[in-house]
Structure formats: structure tokens, C-alpha cells
Amino acid sequence: MASLPKTMVGAILTGPEQIDIREVNVGRPDAGELILAVHAATTCGTDVKVFKRGGHPRMLKVPTLFGHEMAGTIAAIGDGVTAFKEGDAVVVANSAPCGVCDYCNRGRENLCEDLLYLNGAFAEYVHVPARFVAHNTHAIPANLAFGKAALAEPLACVLHGMDACELPRYAQTSSAEVIVFGGGPIGLLFVAALAKEGHHVILADPNQSRLEAGEALGASKTVIINRGGGQADVVRALTDGGHGAWIAVDATGVPEVWVDAIKTVRPGGLINLFGGCAPGTSIPLDTHLVHYNELTIKGVYHHHPNAMRRAIELLSKSSFQAELMLSAEMPIERTEEALRAMIRKDALKVVITGTERT
Numbered sequence: 001m002a003s004l005p006k007t008m009v010g011a012i013l014t015g016p017e018q019i020d021i022r023e024v025n026v027g028r029p030d031a032g033e034l035i036l037a038v039h040a041a042t043t044c045g046t047d048v049k050v051f052k053r054g055g056h057p058r059m060l061k062v063p064t065l066f067g068h069e070m071a072g073t074i075a076a077i078g079d080g081v082t083a084f085k086e087g088d089a090v091v092v093a094n095s096a097p098c099g100v101c102d103y104c105n106r107g108r109e110n111l112c113e114d115l116l117y118l119n120g121a122f123a124e125y126v127h128v129p130a131r132f133v134a135h136n137t138h139a140i141p142a143n144l145a146f147g148k149a150a151l152a153e154p155l156a157c158v159l160h161g162m163d164a165c166e167l168p169r170y171a172q173t174s175s176a177e178v179i180v181f182g183g184g185p186i187g188l189l190f191v192a193a194l195a196k197e198g199h200h201v202i203l204a205d206p207n208q209s210r211l212e213a214g215e216a217l218g219a220s221k222t223v224i225i226n227r228g229g230g231q232a233d234v235v236r237a238l239t240d241g242g243h244g245a246w247i248a249v250d251a252t253g254v255p256e257v258w259v260d261a262i263k264t265v266r267p268g269g270l271i272n273l274f275g276g277c278a279p280g281t282s283i284p285l286d287t288h289l290v291h292y293n294e295l296t297i298k299g300v301y302h303h304h305p306n307a308m309r310r311a312i313e314l315l316s317k318s319s320f321q322a323e324l325m326l327s328a329e330m331p332i333e334r335t336e337e338a339l340r341a342m343i344r345k346d347a348l349k350v351v352i353t354g355t356e357r358t
């Protein structure tokens with residue numbers, strides 16, 4: 001702990017579209033805690049949302065450090081931490097379940113009644129509370145680069161989302177045909193993870209460069225769609241015989257696209273509504289279609305510690321090329337520029353790493 005400085009550079013969100021780069025305290029670890037030296041923090045759609053809105057009702061209130069996808073090495077550990085030592089390379093998840101509530105006991109820790117969130121990855125260090133150390137900090141193998149390792153959190157969400165797709169039920173004798181709406185980072189991770197298991201993925205997005213990224217990550221077919229929904233026929237036409245896919249995943253969080261997703265599966269199909277829509281929105285539901293076609297409609301949210309472990313395992317495989325989504329590297333001082341590049345769709349994800357300060 002001798003080398004741990006008193007202060008560090010951090011990106012502070014102070015209001016809607018306002019970031020201050022400040023010198024802030026690093027702190028020291030209490031019992032059960034650790035200090036993570038951040039080597040890579042990847043930007044995410046949630047960070048963009050938080051940046052635009054100036055906070056998040058559940059996760060953070062301004063002024064605050066932010067950023068939540070992180071990998072690095074342990075700079076200091078508090079008393080009683082035995083699972084890790086200083087210098088270990090780890091990923092720390094952005095949430096920690098309580099481990100004792102009814103949901104945790106049922107293995108549904110993403111719905112924990114007392115889920116804690118951790119933010120502050122766009123900084124040199126992160127002060128990691130004891131519950132995160134105990135339940136959701138994971139060692140990473142030496143061959144896994146920090147930038148790629150930071151993708152463990154979004155990939156864990158996607159692996160949890162893949163479990164919800166009930167793929168063994170739909171791919172008993174062969175691979176399943178899956179439509180993914182939305183070619184942002186989450187949609188592309190779905191494409192990569194589904195393709196890795198041999199499934200046929202049709203990716204639909206309004207942006208040509210995102211479709212190309214989808215092809216590089218294993219999509220079988222891609223299709224340009226207009227924004228704002230009404231595109232079900234265009235997408236369904238690409239499915240086997242035009243009958244619809246077994247599974248459709250929404251990775252947009254746009255209500256009109258949820259409606260399209262429901263219309264693109266075949267009878268008996270499953271719709272995975274993965275993209276979170278804004279509060280207060282609703283969709284019209286074709287009740288006849290849902291009943292007579294025996295559709296399964298699922299809402300899916302977040303991740304749990306077991307999915308984090310599986311995500312790190314998958315990222316460790318060189319054949320799983322999630323690093324293709326890392327568009328650029330920038331220091332902490334350029335966090336705002338990184339988020340604006342994402343808003344313009346010039347970047348899928350940016351790796352925030354280190355400081356300009358020497």
C-alpha cells in the first residue's frame with residue numbers, strides 16, 4: 001500500500017452533459033474492502049444515458065464519479081481480505097447482491113432486494129466496498145487484456161439474456177434462428193455469443209457500420225431498418241421461409257421495436273425484451289397473436305455473479321473477438337469526448353485508461 005497516492009484524477013459528473021476533471025481523494029481500504037487501480041474502463045450506453053440526464057434514479061446522484069465497466073489490479077487490500085492480494089488482476093462488477101434475500105437464495109441475484117451499485121470507473125482508482133469484494137470481484141487470467149476484460153459486465157448481462165432465450169428448447173436438433181434488433185454494444189455481444197454457439201443470427205439496425213461490425217462478429221444475415229419501428233415485415237422476410245425466427249431479442253429499449261420483435265417470431269417462438277425502455281412507456285399487444293401462437297414474452301434485466309464468471313471465461317478465448325467493439329482508447333481527461341463519440345455513433349465503446357498527467 002506504500003505506493004498508493006493520496007489523490008487521483010477522476011471524471012466527475014456534475015449535471016446533464018457536464019463533466020469536471022478533478023483531483024479527488026483515493027481513500028484507504030477499511031476491513032473487507034480493496035482499492036482497485038483501474039487499467040481499463042469501457043464506456044457503455046448506460047454511461048451515455050447518465051451523462052445526458054445528469055444522473056440515474058437508482059445508481060447515482062450528481063456530483064459523482066461515474067463509469068461502471070472496469071478491470072485493473074488491486075492496489076491495496078483491507079484487513080480480512082483473503083481471496084485476493086495486492087497486484088492481482090481482477091474485474092469488479094458494478095453491482096453486488098446481498099446473498100441472503102429470497103431472490104438471492106433462488107439464484108436470481110439480479111433481482112436482489114438490496115442490490116448495491118458501484119460507479120466511478122472513469123478515474124485512476126476505485127474504492128471497492130466489502131460486499132463487492134466478497135460477492136462480485138473476479139480474478140482474470142494473464143492472457144486477457146484489461147480492455148477486453150472490462151467487457152465482462154456487459155457480456156454477463158448478455159449471457160444472462162442468453163439463458164433467458166431457452167436455446168436448448170429451440171435448438172434441439174440444430175441451431176436456432178435468432179433475430180437481434182439493435183447493433184449497439186449489447187446487440188453485438190448477443191451476436192458474438194450466439195454465433196459462437198453456432199446459432200444463425202439476423203441483425204437488424206439502421207446503421208450500416210454497426211451491421212458490418214455484426215458480420216465481423218458472426219451474424220449470418222444483416223438488414224438495414226428505419227428508426228422507430230414498423231419494420232417487422234422487412235426483418236421477418238429474411239427468416240427461414242419467411243415464417244419468422246424462433247427467437248427475437250430486443251437490444252434497443254425502443255417500445256416500437258419491442259412491438260416489431262413480437263411480430264417477427266414464428267408460432268411457439270420466444271421474445272426476449274432485453275433493452276430497457278424509458279419509464280412510463282407502454283406498447284399495444286396483439287392478444288390474438290400471443291395466445292394462438294403460444295408466444296413466450298420475457299423481460300430480462302442485468303446480470304448475476306455466476307454470469308460474470310462465465311463472461312470472463314468466454315472473453316479469455318481468443319476466438320471470441322469482443323475486442324472488435326473497442327473503437328478507441330482515451331485518458332480520463334477525455335471522458336466527455338469519448339461519450340460524445342458514442343452519441344454520434346462514431347464509437348461503439350471507448351476504453352478509458354490512465355491520465356494525461358505525468
Ligand SMILES: [Zn+2]
Nearest residue numbers: 044046069154
Ligand atoms: Zn455497461
Ligand SMILES: [Zn+2]
Nearest residue numbers: 098101104112
Ligand atoms: Zn439479495
